[in-house]
Amino acid sequence: MSLTNASPADAAKSAKSASHLLATLPTSARNNALTAIHAALSQSKDEILAANAQDLALAGKAAENGELSLSIVSRLDLGKKGKWEDMLKGILDVRDLDDPVGKVTLRTRLDDGLDLERVSCPIGVLLIIFEARPEVIANIASLAIKSGNAAILKGGKESTESFIAISKVISAALESTEVPNNAIQLVTTRDVIPQLLDLDQYIDLVIPRGSNELVRYIKSSTKIPVLGHADGLCSIYLEHSVSQEVAVRVIVDSKTSYPAACNSVETLLVEEAALEKLLPPVAQALLENGVSLRCDASSKTALTAKLPAHSSAILQDAEATDFDTEHLSLVLAIKTVSSLTEAVSHINTHGSHHTDVILTSSAPLAEQFMSSVDSAGVFWNASTRMADGMRYGFGTEVGISTNKIHARGPVGLEGLMIYKYKVRGAGHITMEYGEGEGQKPFKHEKLAL
Amino acid sequence: MSLTNASPADAAKSAKSASHLLATLPTSARNNALTAIHAALSQSKDEILAANAQDLALAGKAAENGELSLSIVSRLDLGKKGKWEDMLKGILDVRDLDDPVGKVTLRTRLDDGLDLERVSCPIGVLLIIFEARPEVIANIASLAIKSGNAAILKGGKESTESFIAISKVISAALESTEVPNNAIQLVTTRDVIPQLLDLDQYIDLVIPRGSNELVRYIKSSTKIPVLGHADGLCSIYLEHSVSQEVAVRVIVDSKTSYPAACNSVETLLVEEAALEKLLPPVAQALLENGVSLRCDASSKTALTAKLPAHSSAILQDAEATDFDTEHLSLVLAIKTVSSLTEAVSHINTHGSHHTDVILTSSAPLAEQFMSSVDSAGVFWNASTRMADGMRYGFGTEVGISTNKIHARGPVGLEGLMIYKYKVRGAGHITMEYGEGEGQKPFKHEKLAL
Numbered sequence: 024m025s026l027t028n029a030s031p032a033d034a035a036k037s038a039k040s041a042s043h044l045l046a047t048l049p050t051s052a053r054n055n056a057l058t059a060i061h062a063a064l065s066q067s068k069d070e071i072l073a074a075n076a077q078d079l080a081l082a083g084k085a086a087e088n089g090e091l092s093l094s095i096v097s098r099l100d101l102g103k104k105g106k107w108e109d110m111l112k113g114i115l116d117v118r119d120l121d122d123p124v125g126k127v128t129l130r131t132r133l134d135d136g137l138d139l140e141r142v143s144c145p146i147g148v149l150l151i152i153f154e155a156r157p158e159v160i161a162n163i164a165s166l167a168i169k170s171g172n173a174a175i176l177k178g179g180k181e182s183t184e185s186f187i188a189i190s191k192v193i194s195a196a197l198e199s200t201e202v203p204n205n206a207i208q209l210v211t212t213r214d215v216i217p218q219l220l221d222l223d224q225y226i227d228l229v230i231p232r233g234s235n236e237l238v239r240y241i242k243s244s245t246k247i248p249v250l251g252h253a254d255g256l257c258s259i260y261l262e263h264s265v266s267q268e269v270a271v272r273v274i275v276d277s278k279t280s281y282p283a284a285c286n287s288v289e290t291l292l293v294e295e296a297a298l299e300k301l302l303p304p305v306a307q308a309l310l311e312n313g314v315s316l317r318c319d320a321s322s323k324t325a326l327t328a329k330l331p332a333h334s335s336a337i338l339q340d341a342e343a344t345d346f347d348t349e350h351l352s353l354v355l356a357i358k359t360v361s362s363l364t365e366a367v368s369h370i371n372t373h374g375s376h377h378t379d380v381i382l383t384s385s386a387p388l389a390e391q392f393m394s395s396v397d398s399a400g401v402f403w404n405a406s407t408r409m410a411d412g413m414r415y416g417f418g419t420e421v422g423i424s425t426n427k428i429h430a431r432g433p434v435g436l437e438g439l440m441i442y443k444y445k446v447r448g449a450g451h452i453t454m455e456y457g458e459g460e461g462q463k464p465f466k467h468e469k470l471a472l
Numbered sequence: 473m474s475l476t477n478a479s480p481a482d483a484a485k486s487a488k489s490a491s492h493l494l495a496t497l498p499t500s501a502r503n504n505a506l507t508a509i510h511a512a513l514s515q516s517k518d519e520i521l522a523a524n525a526q527d528l529a530l531a532g533k534a535a536e537n538g539e540l541s542l543s544i545v546s547r548l549d550l551g552k553k554g555k556w557e558d559m560l561k562g563i564l565d566v567r568d569l570d571d572p573v574g575k576v577t578l579r580t581r582l583d584d585g586l587d588l589e590r591v592s593c594p595i596g597v598l599l600i601i602f603e604a605r606p607e608v609i610a611n612i613a614s615l616a617i618k619s620g621n622a623a624i625l626k627g628g629k630e631s632t633e634s635f636i637a638i639s640k641v642i643s644a645a646l647e648s649t650e651v652p653n654n655a656i657q658l659v660t661t662r663d664v665i666p667q668l669l670d671l672d673q674y675i676d677l678v679i680p681r682g683s684n685e686l687v688r689y690i691k692s693s694t695k696i697p698v699l700g701h702a703d704g705l706c707s708i709y710l711e712h713s714v715s716q717e718v719a720v721r722v723i724v725d726s727k728t729s730y731p732a733a734c735n736s737v738e739t740l741l742v743e744e745a746a747l748e749k750l751l752p753p754v755a756q757a758l759l760e761n762g763v764s765l766r767c768d769a770s771s772k773t774a775l776t777a778k779l780p781a782h783s784s785a786i787l788q789d790a791e792a793t794d795f796d797t798e799h800l801s802l803v804l805a806i807k808t809v810s811s812l813t814e815a816v817s818h819i820n821t822h823g824s825h826h827t828d829v830i831l832t833s834s835a836p837l838a839e840q841f842m843s844s845v846d847s848a849g850v851f852w853n854a855s856t857r858m859a860d861g862m863r864y865g866f867g868t869e870v871g872i873s874t875n876k877i878h879a880r881g882p883v884g885l886e887g888l889m890i891y892k893y894k895v896r897g898a899g900h901i902t903m904e905y906g907e908g909e910g911q912k913p914f915k916h917e918k919l920a921l
Contacts, residue, residue, distance in 0.1 A: 139865070146877060393892075394495065395495070400894075400895065405897030414905070427596050441877060443848060444848060453855050
C-alpha cells in the first residue's frame with residue numbers, strides 16, 4: 024500500500040500496472056498478504072490509536088463549534104469497545120473466504136484439440152470513495168487483495184491521521200509479500216475526486232461507500248461504472264390474507280430495527296381488504312415503537328375508526344412526496360391500493376428497485392409479486408432488512424447495488440470479478456470451419472467443470 | 473412492435489412499462505411470439521421486398537452521386553441470394569435456444585422456513601442502435617423477445633422503408649400474442665439518438681451495432697451502460713518454440729480470413745529468438761496473401777536478410793502509430809520483443825483488451841501469457857478470429873464486449889440478463905438473529921439448484 028502524493032493520473036496508472044501483476048498471483052500469495060497485514064496492524068495498535076486520537080481531538084473541536092455532528096465524532100473512534108478487534112478479525116474473515124479468482128464457469132470442446140474455458144478474473148482497478156470510519160480502510164484493502172484487484176482509496180478527511188497511520192503499517196507489511204505496493208493506494212490530497220472520476224482509461228469500477236448524496240454525486244460525475252445505490256425506497260404490500268402476527272412482526276422489524284439503513288421500509292401499501300382488520304394492529308404496534316404514520320385518506324379513515332383516540336390523534340396526512348422519499352427515520356408512508364397489480368405498479372414507478380416485500384398467505388400471489396416487481400430483492404413474508412450480504416451468507420458485503428447490469432442486490436466478492444475466455448488449440452484456424460466445401464462444423468461439446 | 477412517432481421519452485416510458493409485463497411471461501408465450509413473427513414475415517415477403525426496393529432505389533441514386541458507398545448499397549439488399557431465408561431462419565434459431573430467463577444460480581437455506589434464491593431475469597429496456605442492414609431488425613427483435621427485454625430500435629436511415637415494412641408486419645403479428653406491442657419499438661424520426669441516450673431512468677443498456685465511430689460516439693454520449701467495443705486491436709505473440717506450420721497457419725488466418733473484422737490481428741509481436749527462423753516463412757506467406765508488412769528495425773533487418781529481394785523490397789517501416797491503430801485491412805504491424813514479459817506489457821498498454829494470442833510449444837509460457845494478458849480472449853495456438861459467439865457455441869451473438877464489468881468477450885443471450893434475489897419466509901425478522909441474548913445464528917445451508 025502506498026500513501027501517494029502522486030498526481031491522480033500517475034496513481035491510477037501505477038495501480039493499473041500493479042493490477043496486472045496482482046491478477047496473476049496464486050491464492051496463497053494473496054492470503055499471505057492478508058495474514059501479514061493482520062500481524063502488522065496487531066503490533067501497531069498503539070501508534071494507530073495515537074493517530075486516531077489526533078483525528079478525534081480535531082473532530083471534537085469541530086463538534087464544539089457545531090461544524091461536525093457528534094455521531095460522526097463517535098464513528099471516528101477506533102478505540103471504542105470491540106472496534107479494533109472487529110477490524111482485525113474482519114481481515115482474517117476475508118482471507119478465509121473462498122478464492123473468487125480462477126473459477127471455471129464454462130468449458131466447451133469446440134473441436135478435437137480446441138477447448139474454450141471461461142474463467143473468473145479480477146476486474147482491474149477499483150476506486151473506493153468512503154466517508155469517515157477509519158476501520159473501513161482495512162476492510163477495503165482486504166477485499167481488494169483477496170479479489171486480486173488493485174484499489175485507490177479516498178477516505179473522509181476527518182480520519183486522515185488514522186488512515187495515514189494504518190496505510191503506513193499496511194505498506195510496510197506488504198513489502199514482505201508478493202502483492203505489489205502500488206496495488207493499494209491511499210490518496211489523501213484534497214479535491215482529487217473529480218480528477219480520479221475522469222480516469223476511465225485506468226479505473227474500471229467506482230464503489231462509493233457513504234451517504235446517498237455522495238453516491239448521487241459520483242453517479243452523475245463519471246463515465247466509469249459505479250457499483251452502489253443512491254436510494255433505498257423499500258415497500259411492503261400488505262395483502263389481506265396474511266396472519267396478523269406475521270404482518271405486525273415483519274412490518275415492525277422492517278421499519279424500526281435500524282431506520283437509517285437503506286433496507287428499511289419506507290412505504291406500506293395496504294390492500295383495501297386489509298384496511299379494517301390488519302392495518303389497525305400494525306399501526307398500533309408501529310405507534311408504540313415511536314413511528315410517525317403518514318396516511319392517505321382511506322387508511323386514515325380506517326385507522327381513525329379503529330384505533331383509540333390518543334393513537335388516531337397523532338396520525339399524519341401523507342403528501343404526495345412522502346411516497347417518493349427515503350425518510351431514513353421513524354416515518355412510514357401508508358397508501359391504500361385496490362389490488363396486487365396496483366401495488367406492483369406503484370413499486371415499479373416510485374420505488375428504488377432495492378427490496379420490496381409482499382405479506383400474504385397466498386403462494387400464487389406471492390410468486391406473481393416476486394416475478395413482477397423489478398427490484399434486486401423481492402421477498403415473501405420476510406423483513407426488508409434481510410437484504411444484506413452477511414444475512415445472505417456471502418461472508419462479506421462490498422455494497423448493495425440497484426444497477427441493472429453486472430451485480431444486483433447485496434454484492435459479495437463475486438461482484439468484484441469479471442471473466443476471460445481462454446482458448447487452447449493446436450494451430451486451429453477459422454477458415455477450416457463452415458458449410459463450404461472441405462469445411463467442417465464445430466463440435467461444441469459441453470465439458471465437465 | 474410499434475412504429476413510434478411518440479417523443480423519445482414517451483417511447484422509453486412505455487417500453488419500460490411493457491418490459492415489466494414481458495418479464496413475467498412464461499417461455500411458451502415468448503417463443504409463440506417468435507413463431508408468429510416468423511409466420512407473418514414469411515407471408516409478407518412481397519410487400520417487404522417492395523419497400524426494400526424503394527430503399528435500394530434511393531441508395532442507388534445516392535451512390536451514383538458519390539454520397540453512399542456501393543458496399544452499403546449492397547448490404548441494403550434483402551433480395552440477395554439467401555438473405556431473406558437466413559433472416560427467417562434466424563428467428564426460429566433464436567426461438568429454439570435455451571430460455572435464459574428464470575435460471576436459478578444460487579439457493580441457500582438462511583434458516584428453517586427462510587430460503588434465498590438468485591434467479592436470472594431480463595435487464596429491462598435495451599436501446600439498440602444499428603446501421604444499414606435491414607435484416608438486423610428481425611434478429612434484434614427476436615433476441616429481445618426471447619430474453620424478455622423490451623427494446624427500442626433505431627436503425628440507419630438508408631433502410632427506413634424496409635424497417636417500417638418489417639416493423640408493421642411484426643406489430644400485427646404481436647397483436648395475436650401475449651407480448652405487449654410496446655415491448656419492441658422502432659424509432660424512425662431523425663436526431664432522436666441524443667435524446668434517447670439521456671433517458672437513463674427508462675433505458676438500462678445501450679447496444680450499438682455498427683462502426684467503431686458509432687460505438688465511440690455512443691460511449692462518450694451517455695450515462696447508460698454501453699455493451700460493445702470501440703476497437704479490436706488484437707495481437708499475436710510469436711514465441712520461438714512454436715512449429716513453423718502452426719505459426720504460418722494461425723497468423724495467415726488471423727490476418728486474412730476477414731481483415732475488416734474486429735477479431736482480426738493487427739500487431740505481430742515477434743520474440744527476438746524467432747526473428748531468423750520463424751518470421752521469414754510467416755512474412756512470406758503473408759506477402760503472398762497480399763498483406764502489407766509494417767516492420768520495426770529488427771524485424772526488417774531479419775527479413776531483408778532472409779527473404780528474396782522482390783519480397784523484402786515491399787516491406788514498409790512501421791511508425792509508432794501503427795502499433796496503436798486498428799487498420800481493419802490487409803496491413804500488419806510487426807514489432808520485435810525480447811521476452812514474453814515485454815510482449816504482455818505491450819499488449820496490456822497498446823491493445824484494446826479484445827483478443828490476444830500466444831504461439832508457443834511451451835504450456836507454462838502459454839499459461840503465463842493467458843493469466844497476464846488483460847483481455848476478453850486469451851488464446852494459445854489458435855486464430856484470433858475464433859473470438860465469436862457462434863464459434864464459441866453460444867447460438868447467437870449480441871455483440872463483443874471489451875467492458876470490464878457485466879459481460880466480456882462474445883456476448884450471447886446471457887449478456888441480456890441480470891438476476892434478482894427472491895426470499896421466501898414465514899414472518900422471519902432480522903431482530904431474532906445475531907449474537908445477543910435470545911438471538912440465533914443463520915444456518916446458511918447450500919441447497920441443490
